Amino acid sequence: MPDINLLPDPITHFQRLQKAEVVTRRMKIVGERKAGFNLRYWHRIVRVPGKLDRIGAARGWPPEKLLLMKALLTSRMGAYYVDHILQRLKQLDAMTLQEENQNWEKLYFSFIERYRNEERIHDREQILFEMAKIHRFVNPPSRLLENRARHWKLVERFLAPGFDLDAAMTAEIRHALESQAAPTAKAFKVCFAVGLFADVAERSRGVNWMMAYENGMLGLFDMISAQPAVMHAIMDM
Incomplete structure (x- = not known):
């Protein structure tokens, strides 16, 4: 398995920077969501690989494209998942920018750990390997x-x-x-x-x-x- 202390790949980070206004707007929206959103969103994350398997089969995607799509989407959804948790924490306790960044990273590491142990995702090891590998793209x-x-x-x-x-x-x-x-x-x-x-x-x-x-x-x-x-x-x- 790759090191679970894995931050979002540079592609996800780059796309989030490009869409900074969208991310900020989403942060405001997730802060207004009712309790239980993260549990529901986790189930969506778990279902993504299977959904992409079906889409890939229907569209004739080669295995390398399918795995890449799974890794990128997992990274993106993981970042959104962490955004929501952090927004909830900020509502409870004020944070400096440094504390916010540190907490975001810790929460993302926790997301990776949880994903690693999610037995319903049969190819989670391959997806995590791909997520780690994408860092080498740049x-x-x-x-x-x-x-x-x-x-x-x-x-x-x-x-x-x-x-x-x-x-x-x-x-x-x-x-x-x-x-x-x-x-x-x-x-x-x-x-x-x-x-x-x-x-x-x-x-x-x-x-x-x-x-x-x-x-x-x-x-x-x-x-x-x-x-x-x-x-x-x-x-x-």
């Missing part, structure tokens, strides 16, 4: 880091005034994903392209390279996740 492969110095000349080409870095990166990723290469080859092309543009961002915008790489991968998640085999190849690098 980590550059060691092969890329070792070869960064070799593509500085390419970087110079992208530093011309007026160059649209984001559009170029998206086009390059789309080209890589639409190629007929094997998933592992596509995966490295994607990582290389994002790494290259992170270099450009670092030199032209003064952005930290790792942060630029992580943001690039997160921003391209929807495009990359449309090919689950490629996404898993990235996480396996």
